[in-house]
Amino acid sequence: QQPVQSPQAVILREGEDAVINCSSSKALYSVHWYRQKHGEAPVFLMILLKGGEQKGHEKISASFNEKKQQSSLYLTASQLSYSGTYFCGTEMDSGGYQKVTFGIGTKLQVIP
Amino acid sequence: DTEVTQTPKHLVMGMTNKKSLKCEQHMGHRAMYWYKQKAKKPPELMFVYSYEKLSINESVPSRFSPECPNSSLLNLHLHALQPEDSALYLCASSHRGQGGYEQYFGPGTRLTVT
Numbered sequence: 001q002q003p004v005q006s007p008q009a010v011i012l013r014e015g016e017d018a019v020i021n022c023s024s025s026k027a028l029y030s031v032h033w034y035r036q037k038h039g040e041a042p043v044f045l046m047i048l049l050k051g052g053e054q055k056g057h058e059k060i061s062a063s064f065n066e067k068k069q070q071s072s073l074y075l076t077a078s079q080l081s082y083s084g085t086y087f088c089g090t091e092m093d094s095g096g097y098q099k100v101t102f103g104i105g106t107k108l109q110v111i112p
Numbered sequence: 113d114t115e116v117t118q119t120p121k122h123l124v125m126g127m128t129n130k131k132s133l134k135c136e137q138h139m140g141h142r143a144m145y146w147y148k149q150k151a152k153k154p155p156e157l158m159f160v161y162s163y164e165k166l167s168i169n170e171s172v173p174s175r176f177s178p179e180c181p182n183s184s185l186l187n188l189h190l191h192a193l194q195p196e197d198s199a200l201y202l203c204a205s206s207h208r209g210q211g212g213y214e215q216y217f218g219p220g221t222r223l224t225v226t
Contacts, residue, residue: 041202042155047209097206104153
């Protein structure tokens with residue numbers, strides 16, 4: 001089942017912050033976050049496992065609320081290089097490989 | 113070597129042609145994937161190979177035929193495709209990182225079916 005991702009698009013000025021949300025109606029094993037720039041492949045950012053956790057990657061961090069089956073990606077002090085489409089991917093169980101279902105994506109544009 | 117490579121980068125084929133897409137990784141990952149991505153849409157899982165065995169086939173039409181000859185190589189054989197099959201085909205591989213299975217994508221093959 002496809003996770004619900006919001007917002008679908010956001011425009012930021014350099015230095016501003018943004019939050020992208022991802023939620024599922026099913027119990028999740030993990031949530032993945034990827035960024036895809038136009039014409040390029042998705043790039044892995046981070047993975048959060050059930051049990052609820054937070055992670056950071058430079059000025060990009062994420063949290064996973066297991067009770068609500070929600071994850072949020074936080075982008076702080078945005079840079080032009082943050083522009084792209086952000087996908088969350090959800091996984092319901094783990095068996096040595098992943099069956100990840102991606103949300104529709106959030107198009108983020110950072111302008112000077 | 114921390115990358116997944118795919119060839120060709122672009123492919124144009126007619127509906128009666130037979131062609132193959134190739135994916136390679138030398139990271140020792142034992143799971144490999146094929147995804148299809150249409151413009152402005154998320155990647156859609158097609159196939160998963162785990163330890164060179166087909167583990168998931170997401171009800172993909174038989175005109176797409178995957179093959180995993182060894183742990184580093186993944187092929188997607190194409191035959192009698194339709195124009196609606198035009199898309200970006202992404203290969204990925206995964207390994208267990210600190211926090212779970214991390215998936216790495218190749219640059220993709222942009223396929224146009226005429």
